[in-house]
Amino acid sequence: MENLDKKIRIEIIKMLVKRGFGHIGGSMSVVELLAVLYGEVMNVDPKNPNWEERDYLVLSKGHAGPALYSTLALKGFFDKEMLMTLNEPHTNLPSHCDRQKTPGIDMTTGSLGQGLSAAVGIAQAIKLQGKNNRVFTIVGDGELQEGQCFEALQYAAHHELDNLVVFVDENKLQLDGYTKDICKQGDLVTKFNTFDLHTVRCDGHDMKAIKESINNALVTPHKPSVIVLDTIKAKGVAFLENDLGNHHVRFTDEQIILLNEIVKELESEL
Amino acid sequence: MSILLKQVPALAKEEMRKVYSNTMSELANENKNIVLMEADLMGAIATKGYMDAHPDRFINVGIMEQHMMGLAAGLSVRGMVPFVHTFGPFATRRSYDQVFLSLGYAGLNAKIIGSDAGISASHNGGTHMPFEDIGLMRLIPNATVLEMSDHVMFDDVLKQVTDTYGLHYIRIVRKNMVQLYEAGSKFEIGKGITLREGNDAVIIATGIMIAEALKASEELKKEGINVGVVDMFTIKPLDTKLVKELAKSTKLIVTAENHNIIGGLGSAVLEALEDVPSKVKRVGVNDLFGQVGPQDFLQEEYKLTSKEIIRVIKENL
Ligand SMILES: Cc1ncc(C[n+]2csc(CCOP(=O)(O)OP(=O)(O)O)c2C)c(N)n1
Ligand SMILES: [Mg+2]
Numbered sequence: 001m002e003n004l005d006k007k008i009r010i011e012i013i014k015m016l017v018k019r020g021f022g023h024i025g026g027s028m029s030v031v032e033l034l035a036v037l038y039g040e041v042m043n044v045d046p047k048n049p050n051w052e053e054r055d056y057l058v059l060s061k062g063h064a065g066p067a068l069y070s071t072l073a074l075k076g077f078f079d080k081e082m083l084m085t086l087n088e089p090h091t092n093l094p095s096h097c098d099r100q101k102t103p104g105i106d107m108t109t110g111s112l113g114q115g116l117s118a119a120v121g122i123a124q125a126i127k128l129q130g131k132n133n134r135v136f137t138i139v140g141d142g143e144l145q146e147g148q149c150f151e152a153l154q155y156a157a158h159h160e161l162d163n164l165v166v167f168v169d170e171n172k173l174q175l176d177g178y179t180k181d182i183c184k185q186g187d188l189v190t191k192f193n194t195f196d197l198h199t200v201r202c203d204g205h206d207m208k209a210i211k212e213s214i215n216n217a218l219v220t221p222h223k224p225s226v227i228v229l230d231t232i233k234a235k236g237v238a239f240l241e242n243d244l245g246n247h248h249v250r251f252t253d254e255q256i257i258l259l260n261e262i263v264k265e266l267e268s269e270l
Numbered sequence: 271m272s273i274l275l276k277q278v279p280a281l282a283k284e285e286m287r288k289v290y291s292n293t294m295s296e297l298a299n300e301n302k303n304i305v306l307m308e309a310d311l312m313g314a315i316a317t318k319g320y321m322d323a324h325p326d327r328f329i330n331v332g333i334m335e336q337h338m339m340g341l342a343a344g345l346s347v348r349g350m351v352p353f354v355h356t357f358g359p360f361a362t363r364r365s366y367d368q369v370f371l372s373l374g375y376a377g378l379n380a381k382i383i384g385s386d387a388g389i390s391a392s393h394n395g396g397t398h399m400p401f402e403d404i405g406l407m408r409l410i411p412n413a414t415v416l417e418m419s420d421h422v423m424f425d426d427v428l429k430q431v432t433d434t435y436g437l438h439y440i441r442i443v444r445k446n447m448v449q450l451y452e453a454g455s456k457f458e459i460g461k462g463i464t465l466r467e468g469n470d471a472v473i474i475a476t477g478i479m480i481a482e483a484l485k486a487s488e489e490l491k492k493e494g495i496n497v498g499v500v501d502m503f504t505i506k507p508l509d510t511k512l513v514k515e516l517a518k519s520t521k522l523i524v525t526a527e528n529h530n531i532i533g534g535l536g537s538a539v540l541e542a543l544e545d546v547p548s549k550v551k552r553v554g555v556n557d558l559f560g561q562v563g564p565q566d567f568l569q570e571e572y573k574l575t576s577k578e579i580i581r582v583i584k585e586n587l
Contacts, residue, residue, distance in 0.1 A: 095393055096398075098396070142333050176312050179332075183334075
């Protein structure tokens with residue numbers, strides 16, 4: 001699909017503007033990744049979301065739900081109109097991903113650090129079943145502070161789950177500020193390589209580079225892969241990029257005008 | 271205990287979280303062992319004021335709730351007084367074994383503040399909406415389990431627990447609550463508060479359900495039914511003496527809580543009446559998970575309303 005990244009950005013902004021608030025920062029930083037995964041890499045069938053041969057995605061940083069919902073709607077998993085129901089009473093699109101509610105959502109997330117283990121479990125099951133489906137999972141850089149992430153990575157490395165690709169959305173920010181100020185993580189590539197994981201860094205807003213990293217990851221035998229994506233939180237929303245308060249934003253009237261302008265500009269580029 | 275009831279309860283101007291930051295800043299001026307701990311949710315609970323006042327005794331550990339509880343245990347071993355905040359589900363079910371063993375079983379001193387009580391987690395949805403935190407914490411021997419009724423009580427309770435050794439769980443709403451008490455009121459842990467007398471039935475309530483109980487009592491009065499209201503902010507230790515007296519003096523007890531009716535206030539009241547002939551009905555979340563939505567919608571959805579309390583009373587009197 002052409003311009004999938006731009007289309008995803010448009011839908012995210014529209015749905016958050018409709019609600020008036022939401023997790024805009026972490027949704028915007030994974031747009032190019034989702035565009036590559038659903039546009040070019042993943043084997044999925046929007047008409048049959050539970051197809052057993054599909055590739056899986058666990059959005060461990062579940063608060064970025066709006067980004068994934070937009071992608072799934074654009075792919076045809078459900079109607080685009082449904083996006084406007086985000087967080088409404090009895091919605092099928094809650095702020096955090098819920099596998100029992102939304103077609104195309106493979107795992108329920110929102111309590112940080114838990115999704116990675118579930119993704120490892122799916123990859124393990126596929127190996128046990130002698131199948132070839134691939135499993136992708138996206139974790140936040142702040143989320144990586146949860147010890148459970150490291151339990152999951154150690155397991156994945158030991159069991160040589162080479163059908164698993166873990167993306168770290170390294171947007172340098174978490175809820176209360178810069179990740180380096182709250183609990184420094186050092187160079188994640190060096191760190192994870194010593195964990196026996198095939199780890200590379202890549203520009204998280206360069207779709208070609210992302211695609212290439214994924215292709216390399218998928219042909220690396222006996223090792224799960226980690227792709228550390230160098231990203232900008234709230235990418236594409238100029239007035240929120242580099243803003244420490246861009247994790248969850250309740251928009252002012254002026255901000256809504258600016259957001260609508262961004263939508264118009266993106267639409268003109270389609 | 272010296273409590274002044276507000277004549278006309280109304281939504282307070284002060285947010286609960288403002289009280290947390292302000293009162294703790296004051297307390298930390300006096301008590302040099304107080305340490306405030308956060309796990310990347312200081313933005314949500316607005317403790318920047320405290321952090322600026324006491325940067326050396328403020329720790330934002332990062333997104334590591336389990337480690338935070340263990341860290342608090344270590345600080346307590348050295349005589350410090352950790353006040354640990356995160357969302358209720360992460361403070362309890364996420365890090366339960368750390369709280370249970372490293373703090374409870376190890377006999378250490380920590381104050382856990384669990385925010386976004388029940389449906390007040392609203393748009394964060396099921397993953398963030400605790401209907402079981404009171405139940406979990408009640409199961410820890412010797413733990414004290416409190417749910418704050420308004421900001422006046424929160425202020426006083428923070429002062430009291432600072433000077434009381436042991437494991438305390440304090441459940442709060444982060445934003446504004448209906449103010450029930452005049453500033454300066456002093457509360458006693460273990461003693462429920464009679465807000466309204468009534469001998470037909472009595473509602474024993476906690477948290478946001480107290481305001482609903484008062485509304486229900488008001489409505490029923492118009493119909494000649496006299497219903498008392500008790501604020502049972504002290505769920506453990508429960509005021510069993512008062513509960514037993516109420517069972518004898520009224521025909522019906524209705525409990526009302528923003529929590530699963532299994533394990534919470536309703537269960538505690540029923541347990542207290544094990545040997546007392548009585549009729550108890552529980553209003554609360556009926557064994558369900560949380561979900562997203564505006565708070566007023568959730569209140570209807572889970573039947574946490576004065577309407578439901580009235581229905582239960584009429585049906586059972
Ligand atoms: C276990 C748990 N603790 C705390 C939270 C609250 N929370 C939601 S998002 C977030 C910050 C996440 O930072 P990061 O992983 O870097 O995400 P991103 O920057 O991509 O938004 C926090 C603390 C949570 N959802 N789960
Ligand atoms: Mg981040």
